[in-house]
Amino acid sequence: MGNDNSNPKALFRLIGLATVIVFLIINNEKFTSHNHPNNRRTSVDMGNGNCKWTPPKYEGFEDIKFFKTVIAGFPSGDKRLTFVQLEALTENPTKDEWDFKHLGMSNHPFIKANYPHHEGIWGWEDAGDQVIMVVRNIKRAMVEYHDILWDIGYAKTWEEAFALVPNLYRERPPLEDFLAWRDERVFDEIDWYGWFIDYYMEGGLMRDMITNKITTPEHWNMLMIPNGHKFEDLQYDVVVGADTHVEPSYDPNCALITNGCAPVKVISAERLADPVKGPAVGLEIAAAVDDKEGMNVISPEARNCIWGELIIRKKGMKTFLDRGGYEEHDYSFTKGHLEKMVKELDRLIQKYSNVPWTTNSNAQVLVDLFQEHRGLILEDLAEGRFRRIMKRKSSLTPDRFRELE
Template identity: 95%
Template sequence: MGNDNSNPKALFRLIGLATVIVFLIINNEKFTSHNHPNNRRTSVDMGNGNCKWTPPKYEGFEDIKFFKTVIAGFPSGDKRLTFVQLEALTENPTKDEWDFKHLGMSNHPFIKANYPHHEGIWGWEDAGDQVIMVVRNIKRAMVEYHDILWDIGYAKTWEEAFALVPNLYRERPPLEDFLAWRDERVFDEIDWYGWFIDYYMEGGLMRDMFTKKITTSEHWNMLMVPTAYTLEQLQYDVVVGADTHVEPSYDPNCALITNGCAPIKVISAERLAELDRGPAVGLELAAAVDGKEGMNVIAPEARNCIWRELIINKKGLKTFIDRDGYGEDDYSFTKGHLEKMVKELDRLIQKYSNVPWTTNSNAQVLVDLFQEHRGLILEDLAEGRFRRIMKRKSSLTPDRFRELE
């Protein structure tokens, strides 16, 4: 399963910790927006393609009937970059899956979700109507995933994490901190990355993340609470059986979304942030909600201006593009990590290039993205831009990984 050197104790300690982190981050997002010095009700169309960005409104929408959008993605800061665009385009706010679970249901029209990744939870019950899936380059996704963990000092309690809220998205970690986490987690997370893509593209078809085999409801329910089991107990051959024929079945949660779990749009987080391709991606986001019930999208001629305000002029919440310090490419991987990333991308490209996906527009977008991402990783391999795996300790809190050694 994944990396042969995986440490089950370390895996579940880190997964359990991540639950606290995800819940914390969205509350910080809400806190930041409420206390923004330029807080207004809605972005303003100034005419002639000009606009004035303002944060979304957080009150006064309780009785509006919305067609609601789930913004789903592997944990990597991609959803935040996406929902700030949607908020600015529509004046409507976003709420995290964990907020729905722990703070109660509400009428937020945008729902940020890591589910079914172990960072996520289906907390929004039947509130969703459609899904937008956000995709990041697999290598860069791993870097930002760790960055968020580092921002709050790998806190073990809510109180510890909350004290470090101001650190979110401010800077990048020391290289040695990333390398310590990388050597422990990345082999397995590569499997979770591809499995996450398959889950949404196949409308919630239940699969095992490590073998990619179709699995049973019993096994799926175990996978959704991985901290309750050891890696050995979760193995497909142990729970299902190597030669067992399993009829395809779907996560029943997907029946709670009006249009199902299959995304109506696949968005590239990297392209959204690019100067040349970003404005077009921003327009795709606007089109995905334009005309939907309760959505008052800013006029078409002002939509590119909203993108400029957020991406170029840095208005609104901080995102992964605002971090100071190292660039994402400064955080390197071992040759084995890169080769496994290429192997997983090859699997995804092969799958979504063939029947029954050849006429699916989202599959075509994915293949284009994955081919681009694969090419970048192959360049790293060809140029020798990788490291040798070794035991490491993090720099700022050496005992942070003590139990992993």
């Protein structure tokens, strides 16, 4: 591609642009329809727990009144694994947040979103009615986040990215490419990961992702466009003040969702893909839209079959499960990365294990997941499965991370 990645801030801007492009392309209606003709039927209940998978309808739903679901998650391929289940269960299609923004509003009942992460945008206006939040293991999320960027060669233009669409979810990048990005971005993205969880669990409460303190609308608006400011100018103490009393404020976008930003269900991407736990998670996804307006969910007897068609027999869109080449565990992190991941998971576990979250079923799911993820990272640390930051021409580690290597 001939990209000059020697400037960390330039690399960050390039990564942001590349991800915007890939999210636009992945769910572009014209591209999707070209690969999945519109004359297909919905998934068919064959009786006795059997089924036949077919893609969703891409036309003919414009006048149907839907109860619409936002599928939100940190950028890592997990949302696709979830929305393909919803599409197969209901025959209804999904549209990406960026497509709503750039291609216009439409009647799609499922909305894929990375917002408020810096790779996302609230493009669907007031179309949403409820939120399903999808969560991946923090370490695996970082790997797949980069994989998607690499798929399109960190493209700078729509044309460059579109030419590389066939590469999506086909294989994994060279280790060296991941390591360069890892050293540049992962320390910051660990903060964004936990902040993203808090945003939805707290119904859009405005917080600073570095300190986790409740922040002001002014500071929040700056955080929503991080590439437009120097890192030091975004600091909480600079914008808000260390000792300033801040009244809680909520993202006004959340008032546009009928039931607010707090999720009705938390879904684990790893458990959805698990041969033993997966069918039960698939049933949870179905239950989240069952009996909702416009949702013609396939019969309960056939729902496990739908899960098997997609996860075991790999029907439908490619997902991160289809990548060839390296395995996710081949992409290692530094000891500092792993320790910071554990620290962030400790914070989240402590928070959602205590009042006022003790009676919140989604909080308890999160605690269970984070304890599991934490245990896996501690195993990596105990077994020495990490490496040092390597100084590469393509990536210069920001000075503030030197002591964490």
